[in-house]
Amino acid sequence: MLVTDELERLCAIVAAMKICTINRKWGHLSTKRTLELLEKHGVETPDGFVKPAYNIDSKPPSSSFGL
Numbered sequence: 817m818l819v820t821d822e823l824e825r826l827c828a829i830v831a832a833m834k835i836c837t838i839n840r841k842w843g844h845l846s847t848k849r850t851l852e853l854l855e856k857h858g859v860e861t862p863d864g865f866v867k868p869a870y871n872i873d874s875k876p877p878s879s880s881f882g883l
Contacts, residue, residue, distance in 0.1 A: 829859060829866060 830850050838844045845853070853859075858867025 825866075826854075826868065829854065829861065833859065 830847065833850050833854070834844045834847070837850075854866070855868055858865055860866075
């Protein structure tokens with residue numbers, strides 16, 4: 817489970833990656849693709865290299881009752 821500070825940091829990194837990839841037509845990477853790149857390759861930040869050691873793109877399993 818992610819700690820709040822760690823989750824906020826990852827959200828800021830994803831937002832920065834999306835902004836940095838905007839092209840002339842204002843297209844940018846999808847959030848899913850950004851998370852895939854972060855998990856697979858990591859990213860260099862001013863605070864050092866960041867590469868999560870866990871799957872941050874996974875959804876929690878749904879209950880057997882369909883909730």
